[in-house]
């Protein structure tokens with residue numbers, strides 16, 4: 001599918017490479033709701049709809065992996081009422097979105113310390129993970145109770161545990177990458193952050209060493225398929241050098 005906005009340019013100037021992996025920091029739900037005189041949870045409900053739009057747009061564009069920051073390890077410190085609302089939303093959407101995931105051949109995956117969730121949520125998650133495990137068109141990766149420093153700490157612990165009893169502990173970048181939650185996918189090519197803040201918020205710190213950033217002020221609940229296309233067009237203009245000349 002051609003990138004909208006690039007149709008009129010010289011064919012040779014269109015970079016054919018598209019991102020394999022897009023990561024999104026879905027920020028601005030609370031501000032979106034407050035601006036409308038609604039409770040913050042209304043922003044998360046509208047935000048969940050935007051996740052569906054983004055997943056559809058990504059799949060239509062042939063993106064292989066889409067990772068969305070749905071609940072950070074720091075989000076546990078929000079008011080209990082908001083945490084509960086986010087959990088309820090997650091369980092509701094896991095069951096309501098399953099038919100669409102299957103129809104669109106999208107595999108659901110998670111990264112993060114999911115063991116911290118209640119049994120109800122872990123069961124609902126596992127069911128959706130299992131039922132979509134055969135899907136091949138795109139992986140939709142939910143970052144849940146995810147924090148990059150926590151992930152790296154868990155990876156280091158796991159490397160040391162696996163090496164117990166051996167006297168030949170060799171650690172390379174590949175060793176660390178293989179022990180991260182993200183070991184099944186390539187690093188993100190593009191990070192989209194909505195809501196205008198210019199920070200990483202403990203998201204995929206190791207994996208985003210060479211990721212292109214695209215930050216927009218649009219709050220997440222207003223994020224449209226058109227916004228997604230614009231991000232792809234912007235990405236196609238970037239010149240990725242990975243520290244080389």
Ligand code: FPP
Pocket residue numbers: 026027028029030031032044045047048051069070071072075089090093094142195220
């Ligand atoms: C940041 O906005 C957003 C979150 C902490 C939660 C994101 C969750 C969703 C979009 C719902 C996901 C649901 C499913 C089913 C995957 P904020 O609340 O920090 O906004 P603010 O900066 O305006 O306060």
